[in-house]
Amino acid sequence: MPETMTRDDALAELAALHDPKVRAVNERHGDDHSVNLTKLRGVAKRLGTTQTPLARELWATGDGDARLLALLILKSKDLTADELDTMLREARTPKQQDWLVGYVVRKSPHVEALRVRWKGDSDPWVESAGWALTSDLVPKKADDLDLPGLLDEITVRMKDAPERLQWAMNWCLGTIGIHHPVLRERVLAIGERLEVLKDYPTPPGCVSPYVPLWVSEMVSRQG
Structure with a gap:
């Protein structure tokens, strides 16, 4: 009880x-x-x-x-x-x-309504939650998303986004690259060009959050 x-x-x-x-x-x-x-x-x-x-x-x-x-x-x-x-x-x-x-x-x-509400919010802290929920849809419910549009937005905004929002966008970028082979080349190119988290200190045995390394590692594990 x-x-x-x-x-x-x-x-x-x-x-x-x-x-x-x-x-x-x-x-x-x-x-x-x-x-x-x-x-x-x-x-x-x-x-x-x-x-x-x-x-x-x-x-x-x-x-x-x-x-x-x-x-x-x-x-x-x-x-x-x-x-x-x-x-x-x-x-x-x-x-x-x-x-x-x-x-x-x-x-x-209310998760979907909140995802949409938060992703469009002007507060970066709140918006980051919207991006996190968007990433949840990428592996299995991507038909509900405009993936190329998300990549367009990430390309323009992620480099200079506040830290919390930048992490959430980076996670979404990597998740798209891991789960959608047709967009993988573009995802890797975005990651290489923006260099977000390229120098992030990564402990031994852990995967770097730098998208080109992260996506490549996770895809290799799929095979």
Whole structure:
């Protein structure tokens, strides 16, 4: 049975799990949570995934740990498109946005409407979420997209885009190259010309996010 917990109970438990070292590491990446994510997930597991009223209360606190917990315990179908839009605009750390888009919006009945809304937004942070959701469609639902048009837009905008948006566009570019052979040559040419993330430090054993290297590596694994 899911555990019953009030907002104050949850906040107290999160406070007890606070780890300054975790906070220091996360701050270097632009995040603001201070609880080890394995322990955070443990709290969420006890609460279950249908605690939307509690999740709304935790999100409203603005606390980084409380917001991540909220995203793990809410039921995505309980949230309206406008609620999700508001949450995205409030989620100003990478982890909050990644979890909101990955764990909640992708399961929402409003995902396509939000993808279109966000991709056309004037806020680069919000727009990046729209690009992330667009990339989700590239492998299997590309008929719903204008892939050459996306490549046109990436060619013009990615080089000078803010970091978060640039990463999202780069991911979309690479995903098109990996899954659509007919456009692969053009994708590689765009990557070579723009040189986005060409010098990104990549640990041994990991694939570079530089599109010409990334696409070539992933395609070689397909064969």
